[in-house]
Amino acid sequence: MTSNFNHRQSAHCESGVTANLLSHHGLTMSEAMAFGLGAGLLFGYFPFIRINKLPLATFRTAPGNIFKKVTGRLGIQVTRHAFSDQKRAMDELDRCLAEGVPVGLQTGVYWLPYFPPALRFHFNAHNLVVYGKEGETYHISDPVFGETVTCAAADLVRARFAQGALAPKGKMYRISHIPSSIDHAPAIIKSIREVCRVMVKVPFPLLGTRGIRYMAGQMEKWPARLGERMAILYLGHIIRMQEEIGTGGGGFRFIYAAFLQEAAEVLGDRRYLDISARLTSIGDRWRDFAVAGAQHCKGRAAEGESFADLSRILRDCADKETLLFHDLYALTKN
Amino acid sequence: MQDNLEKELTEMLIEACRVTDPIPAEISPDAPLIGPDSPFDLDSLDAVEVVVAVQRKYNVRIESSESSRQVLQSLRTLADYIRRHRE
Numbered sequence: 001m002t003s004n005f006n007h008r009q010s011a012h013c014e015s016g017v018t019a020n021l022l023s024h025h026g027l028t029m030s031e032a033m034a035f036g037l038g039a040g041l042l043f044g045y046f047p048f049i050r051i052n053k054l055p056l057a058t059f060r061t062a063p064g065n066i067f068k069k070v071t072g073r074l075g076i077q078v079t080r081h082a083f084s085d086q087k088r089a090m091d092e093l094d095r096c097l098a099e100g101v102p103v104g105l106q107t108g109v110y111w112l113p114y115f116p117p118a119l120r121f122h123f124n125a126h127n128l129v130v131y132g133k134e135g136e137t138y139h140i141s142d143p144v145f146g147e148t149v150t151c152a153a154a155d156l157v158r159a160r161f162a163q164g165a166l167a168p169k170g171k172m173y174r175i176s177h178i179p180s181s182i183d184h185a186p187a188i189i190k191s192i193r194e195v196c197r198v199m200v201k202v203p204f205p206l207l208g209t210r211g212i213r214y215m216a217g218q219m220e221k222w223p224a225r226l227g228e229r230m231a232i233l234y235l236g237h238i239i240r241m242q243e244e245i246g247t248g249g250g251g252f253r254f255i256y257a258a259f260l261q262e263a264a265e266v267l268g269d270r271r272y273l274d275i276s277a278r279l280t281s282i283g284d285r286w287r288d289f290a291v292a293g294a295q296h297c298k299g300r301a302a303e304g305e306s307f308a309d310l311s312r313i314l315r316d317c318a319d320k321e322t323l324l325f326h327d328l329y330a331l332t333k334n
Numbered sequence: 335m336q337d338n339l340e341k342e343l344t345e346m347l348i349e350a351c352r353v354t355d356p357i358p359a360e361i362s363p364d365a366p367l368i369g370p371d372s373p374f375d376l377d378s379l380d381a382v383e384v385v386v387a388v389q390r391k392y393n394v395r396i397e398s399s400e401s402s403r404q405v406l407q408s409l410r411t412l413a414d415y416i417r418r419h420r421e
Contacts (some may be wrong), residue, residue, distance in 0.1 A: 009404075011397070147406055236379060243382045249397040284389075291386050294379040300352045 016143025109164025250283025
């Protein structure tokens, strides 16, 4: 029981799964559009929340939000399940596959054997699509891979019931119904406004551009407060969250800029193209930060790559993003 | 045997990532660029420097769906990507 599923690689798992599942059901969508409609862009710095003993810096919204918002805003019906019983979870997956329905799963990366050992880490909110089963082997469209992959049933059970933070608890989801006519424009506007509000209007110091400035202020003090070794661990962690964890680079800024390009076409408003170009340029500035930071982490920092210099780049990003998101919000009002 | 672009990329990598340790005289174009088997001894933090160096030197962006994971597999995959996307 294997359905035809058009696998497309993406930078980020949740927006990739969302786009691929919807496209399978006839609503063709790019990863960038899924990310934008899902209001995926964010900045948050939460030093009191620890990931592997390092402070949480996030460049995206919480896992699950993108799929939820895209489907909700487009009026798409979704069936979701979570399980405490492993057998029931696998039986329900098999039942859907027998009907030829591809299913989205939340899984723990560490237990997926097709990930090279060097790339396995304890992250329990990895999304993928199961689209078929032969014997005890599942056929999987994992959007961060170039081709489809397979996974033995026993391994998939372990991945679906991984323990720890964000434990998947067998969560699965599938598309039940897509309306025959969908107007993307209002959903795009609503999603853009949501991102703008979080980035510049919510008066919470750890979120949006305020959060970027807060992190910049903290970063300057890291060497004195934490010692050079720990400060470098903190810095390396921020750079990895920005550039590696499926962000498409620049902390998702490039993906969101691609979304704004598509939004310009859908809305028939070329001004969104200008904002898109500005955001790409800001993404490059984030990458300047990552490059200088990486040199620092490697112990080969040159002039202009001190923690104070890195903080200055972050403040520059925050200043530019403050202007950009105010301008973008104003555009949605016109 | 490296082609001209792959040789050029080797020099760019050494400069961008400030590689100071000696590297083999002959580097296979299929050798992994990043990771424990990299002849340049590059890791994931170096990857972002490579991405930016490619953008500056060749005006080619490595981002989004065609992710850096695949492009940065080897000198050959990187050179192929640049040839396909160079303006």
